[in-house]
Amino acid sequence: MFIGEYSHTIDTKGRLSMPARFRGLLGAHFIVTKGLDQSLFVYPEDEWKILEEKLKKLPLTNQNARAFVRFFFSGATECELDQQGRIRIPLNLREHASLEKEVIVIGVGTRVEIWSQEVWSNYNNDDNLSYDEIANKMQELGI
Secondary structure (H helix, E strand, O other): OEEEEEEEEEOOOOEEEOOHHHHHHHOOOEEEEEOOOOOEEEEEHHHHHHHHHHHHOOOOOOHHHHHHHHHHHHOOEEEOOOOOOEEEOOHHHHHHOOOOOEEEEEEEEOEEEEEEHHHHHHHOOOOOOOHHHHHHHHHHOOO
16 A cells, blocks of 8 residues: 655656655556646556556447546556666646756555645645645545
8 A cells, every 4th residue: 555745756757756665665667647736646556557457448428438437548657667666757747847956745545646736736726725624525425
């Protein structure tokens, strides 16, 4: 399970050192794709296959389902760690997540998320995020 928050930097070639705790869980090959909230999602191959199967079952006749599948798959790329434990993030994905230098890498259970430090700080701003609202929504979901 991926948990925790780590500050890293991305170099001018788009390389990001993955937290050591995540490297073994990601495996030799994994998928990086456009995420929600201006982030990137990183999935180990086994989790990606589970998600892929769910997305394949969405009805082709549903416009929102088609849009989400296009968004998710069109941004996806296969990655692997280099000798130094880094991944190279393609330009289109760096642009999607506004990744420049300072980056936050977080564990979110079955996936990793990569955020620009500025975007992550804004997302976590108390004015933008009501923990009471979130708690109420989670209760509605039975959690």
